[in-house]
Amino acid sequence: MSDTIFGKIIRGEIPAERVYEDDHCIVINDISPQAPIHRLVIPKQSIAKLCDANEDHRALLGHLMWVAAKVANDAGIGDACRFVINNGEGGGQTVFHLHVHVLGGIEMSEQTL
Numbered sequence: 544m545s546d547t548i549f550g551k552i553i554r555g556e557i558p559a560e561r562v563y564e565d566d567h568c569i570v571i572n573d574i575s576p577q578a579p580i581h582r583l584v585i586p587k588q589s590i591a592k593l594c595d596a597n598e599d600h601r602a603l604l605g606h607l608m609w610v611a612a613k614v615a616n617d618a619g620i621g622d623a624c625r626f627v628i629n630n631g632e633g634g635g636q637t638v639f640h641l642h643v644h645v646l647g648g649i650e651m652s653e654q655t656l
């Protein structure tokens with residue numbers, strides 16, 4: 544498992560409320576929310592970034608998408624939300640453990656976020 548902040552959260556070394564958890568991932572609220580609802584879907588298996596994923600990760604990646612949709616639906620934003628994956632430093636990624644942002648609760652325009 545990675546030694547990023549998310550690795551530490553998954554291992555329980557840093558506290559974070561788990562909005563959802565299963566065998567493959569956890570969901571937490573972002574510490575610095577960019578929208579009224581801002582959750583992070585984080586796989587327990589560490590992949591530094593999406594573009595490092597390989598064929599063996601296909602089922603996990605599908606699962607993360609399914610959980611992201613469930614989290615959005617459960618939060619009541621299933622019809623108005625945004626899913627974001629920043630990839631690499633140039634893509635705005637700051638924590639190098641793959642995660643999906645689930646954002647909503649405000650009007651989403653092209654410029655938002």
Ligand code: 5GP
Binds near residue numbers: 573576637
């Ligand atoms: P990235 O920029 O890598 O796509 O997103 C990393 C996200 O992790 C940021 O939105 C940041 O606010 C969030 N984050 C960083 N450290 C922590 C933490 O300790 N706890 C939580 N809940 N979120 C964090």
